[in-house]
Amino acid sequence: MSKHLNLTLHVWRQKNAKCDGKFVEYPAADISPDMSFLEMLDVVNEGLIRKGEEPITFDHDCREGICGQCGMVINGRPHGPKERTTTCQLHMRSFKDGDSITLEPWRAEAFPVLKDLMVDRGAFDRIIASGGFISAPTGSPQDANALPIPKENADLAMDAAACIGCAACVAACPNASAMLFVSAKISQLALLPQGQPERYIRVRDMVAQMDAEEFGTCTNHGECETACPKGIKMENIARMNRDFIKASLTYRPATGGGGVG
Amino acid sequence: MSVAEQSIAGAEARGHGFLASSVGRKIVMAATGIVLFGFVTVHMIGNTQAYIGPETFNAYAKFLQGMLHGAGIWIFRAVLLAATGLHIWAAVSLTLDNRAARPIGYRAEQNIASTWASRTMRWSGFILAVFIVYHLMHLTIGNVHPAFDHTNPYANFVKGFQVPAAAGFYIVAQLCLGLHMWHGVWSVTQTLGLVHPRYDSLRRNFATGLTLLVVGVNISYPIAVLTGFIH
Numbered sequence: 001m002s003k004h005l006n007l008t009l010h011v012w013r014q015k016n017a018k019c020d021g022k023f024v025e026y027p028a029a030d031i032s033p034d035m036s037f038l039e040m041l042d043v044v045n046e047g048l049i050r051k052g053e054e055p056i057t058f059d060h061d062c063r064e065g066i067c068g069q070c071g072m073v074i075n076g077r078p079h080g081p082k083e084r085t086t087t088c089q090l091h092m093r094s095f096k097d098g099d100s101i102t103l104e105p106w107r108a109e110a111f112p113v114l115k116d117l118m119v120d121r122g123a124f125d126r127i128i129a130s131g132g133f134i135s136a137p138t139g140s141p142q143d144a145n146a147l148p149i150p151k152e153n154a155d156l157a158m159d160a161a162a163c164i165g166c167a168a169c170v171a172a173c174p175n176a177s178a179m180l181f182v183s184a185k186i187s188q189l190a191l192l193p194q195g196q197p198e199r200y201i202r203v204r205d206m207v208a209q210m211d212a213e214e215f216g217t218c219t220n221h222g223e224c225e226t227a228c229p230k231g232i233k234m235e236n237i238a239r240m241n242r243d244f245i246k247a248s249l250t251y252r253p254a255t256g257g258g259g260v261g
Numbered sequence: 262m263s264v265a266e267q268s269i270a271g272a273e274a275r276g277h278g279f280l281a282s283s284v285g286r287k288i289v290m291a292a293t294g295i296v297l298f299g300f301v302t303v304h305m306i307g308n309t310q311a312y313i314g315p316e317t318f319n320a321y322a323k324f325l326q327g328m329l330h331g332a333g334i335w336i337f338r339a340v341l342l343a344a345t346g347l348h349i350w351a352a353v354s355l356t357l358d359n360r361a362a363r364p365i366g367y368r369a370e371q372n373i374a375s376t377w378a379s380r381t382m383r384w385s386g387f388i389l390a391v392f393i394v395y396h397l398m399h400l401t402i403g404n405v406h407p408a409f410d411h412t413n414p415y416a417n418f419v420k421g422f423q424v425p426a427a428a429g430f431y432i433v434a435q436l437c438l439g440l441h442m443w444h445g446v447w448s449v450t451q452t453l454g455l456v457h458p459r460y461d462s463l464r465r466n467f468a469t470g471l472t473l474l475v476v477g478v479n480i481s482y483p484i485a486v487l488t489g490f491i492h
Contacts, residue, residue, distance in 0.1 A: 010368075023368065076371030102369040109362050174375065175359035177283075207284050216362030217283040217355050219382065220448040221375035235456050242454025244284045 005031040005092060009044065010102045011056055017112045017120075023102075026056075033093040037080060038063060038070060040092055056103075057116040065089040065229065068164030071171070072117045073104040078168035078227045086166065086229045106171040110178070110213045123213040124165050124181065130209035131202040132185040134194050147193055157191035160184045162230040172227030175216030180224040182210050183240035184232045190243055200247035207244055283358065290351040291452040294445050296344040298471070301438065305475045311482060311491060315415040322414040345393070352386060378444040385437040392434035399427065422486035431483045439476035443468055 007028040014021025028044050035043070038060050045055035061069035070087040074080035080090040095101065103117060111119040161184075169180035186203055189195030195202070218237055225234045279285035307325075310317045325334055372380065395405065400417055403409030408420050422428045446468035450456060456464070485491040 073367060073369075076367055076369035077373070104367055104369070107363050107365055107367055109364055174363075174372070174380070176362035177359070179283075207282055211281075211283050214358075214362060215283075216359035217287060218452075219355075219359070219379065220444070220451045221372075221379045223372065223374050226374040234451065235458075238451050238454040238456035240454075241284055241288070241452055244282075245288060245454065248279050248285065 002033050002093070003097065005033060005095060005097045005099070007031060007040075007095065007098070008100045010100065011116070012104045012113075013056070013116055014105075014113050016115060021113065021116075028101075031092050033091065033095075035092045036063070036088055037074070037090040037092065038088050057114075057118050059118045060088060063088040066164060068166035071106060071166045071168055073102075073106065073171055075102050078106070078171040079166075079229050083226070084229055084231055086164075089229075106167055108167075108170050108176040108215065110176070110215050111167065111170065119167075121165070121167050123215070124167060124178070126213065127178070127182055127206055127209045128185060131198070131205035132189070134189060134198060136194065149192060153191045157188050160187040160191065160232065160236055163188075163228075163232050164230055166229060168227045168229060169224035169232070170215065172223040173216065173218075174221055174223060175219055177218045177224075178210050178213070178215040179218040179237045179240065180228065180232055180234065182206050183236035186240050186243065187236040190239060200243065200251060203240060203243040204247050204251065207240070283355070286351045286355055287452045289347055290355070291449045293344040293348040293351070294449050296340065297348060298442055298446055298475075300341060300344075301442075301475055301479075302471065305478050308482060309478065311415065311418060312485075315413075318415045318418070319413065345390075349386075349390065352383070356383060376444065378440040381440060382444055385441040388434060388437045389441060392430070392437070395430065396434075418482075419486055419491060422483045425487065428483035428487050432480055435476050435479045438479070439472050442475065443472040446471055 005028075009026045009028050010023045011026060012021050013024045026044055026048075028040060031040050031043065038058070041056060041058060048055045058072060059069045061067040063070070065086040065088060068086075071079060072087055074087070074090070079085060079087045080094065082090055082094055105111075105113050105117045106119045106121075108119075110123040111121055114120050163181060163184040165181065167178075167181065170176055170178050173180075186206055189202065190199050220234075222234060225232070280289065307321060310321050328334055329336070378385075398405045399421055400406065400414075403411070403417065406417060406421055407424060409417055422431070447464055450464045482491075
């Protein structure tokens with residue numbers, strides 16, 4: 001059995017969106033290296049509750065790295081030091097005994113801190129609602145071969161669709177830009193035939209909503225790609241830019257009188 | 262907080278215009294960037310004639326002055342002024358947005374993928390803007406030049422760089438140009454969507470190669486004068 005860890009946490013504590021926050025130091029004693037990062041926080045919280053103190057609030061849900069709920073900046077890196085790993089899938093064996101760990105919420109004007117390490121990512125929901133869908137009647141699935149899709153496109157679309165919307169890209173970006181997220185949501189549809197009818201109106205709508213949410217803009221640092229737990233590529237941002245250029249050059253203002261034959 | 266917090270901006274926001282949108286301003290940045298690094302490349306190539314001799318160099322200057330009966334150089338200047346103005350406008354406007362997008366920073370910030378060049382674009386750009394003004398006053402207008410002679414650009418070039426402080430500032434500015442171009446040229450391909458896995462290494466190599474060439478040759482001019490190779 002491996003040695004247990006004794007750590008010092010510096011945690012951002014903030015009562016609600018209106019209050020100012022501050023860092024508070026907590027010891028995390030006797031932590032098993034086999035614990036996940038969130039289990040370590042659970043243990044710290046149990047101690048706080050026993051002492052009658054307010055536990056540290058953080059977002060989490062599936063704890064198996066697919067829901068995108070958990071997320072905090074651990075020692076300056078969203079989701080911590082391991083590549084392609086969400087906070088819930090990060091294990092304490094990634095840390096050494098005596099380590100000091102700074103925990104901060106995602107920092108972005110578009111993501112107000114609700115409490116401690118939990119932020120409101122509603123901005124992402126509104127970006128999706130502004131165009132991240134296809135307007136097609138659902139129903140029983142059609143025959144898989146009825147719609148030919150090149151294997152390469154299917155793969156690239158699937159890679160883009162791996163985005164879990166955790167917002168680590170925004171947190172990692174020095175400009176708090178959401179372009180990796182938005183471009184993944186645009187690309188997963190732009191690469192497939194089902195996404196074509198609304199392809200160019202979608203890119204303009206989603207970029208407009210992204211701007212309205214007051215995210216920053218990409219300066220091609222590449223921090224987002226490194227932080228992304230699902231390996232979303234910056235190639236998606238280039239695709240979004242390309243589609244935006246085409247959409248801006250070719251869109252027709254609505255006339256209201258067309259299409260009646 | 263934004264108005265959008267409660268609502269989907271929708272069609273009215275979509276119509277808010279190319280220049281108001283984040284991606285639109287980035288495209289302005291990239292397009293004007295192409296004009297500017299295209300210019301510095303041509304400028305560098307033209308100036309290599311200093312190594313041939315005073316006659317060739319002065320004849321080249323005369324040719325530039327005389328293009329399209331003297332209108333050519335003003336067309337060039339107008340395009341460059343417009344490109345520089347738009348480039349600075351886009352940079353300032355996007356930077357202000359980016360600052361506002363993260364009002365509270367991180368205590369333990371870590372940069373993994375970004376480069377020193379990418380993080381100092383604002384500084385290298387600012388120094389270049391100052392340098393451009395100085396460069397024009399030094400070798401075009403001549404009011405900060407020790408012995409300016411409108412009829413002899415080669416002599417201006419040699420005498421200008423014989424002042425070590427001036428030559429030093431040129432060298433510093435060229436190093437800034439190198440940082441700015443190295444990230445900028447690569448960024449242009451990303452912003453304009455010129456991305457494909459087959460050409461990814463080419464994008465980086467093109468930025469590196471062009472930067473080394475332009476900066477290397479440009480720095481050689483003040484060094485050649487200071488060491489007496491050009492006199």
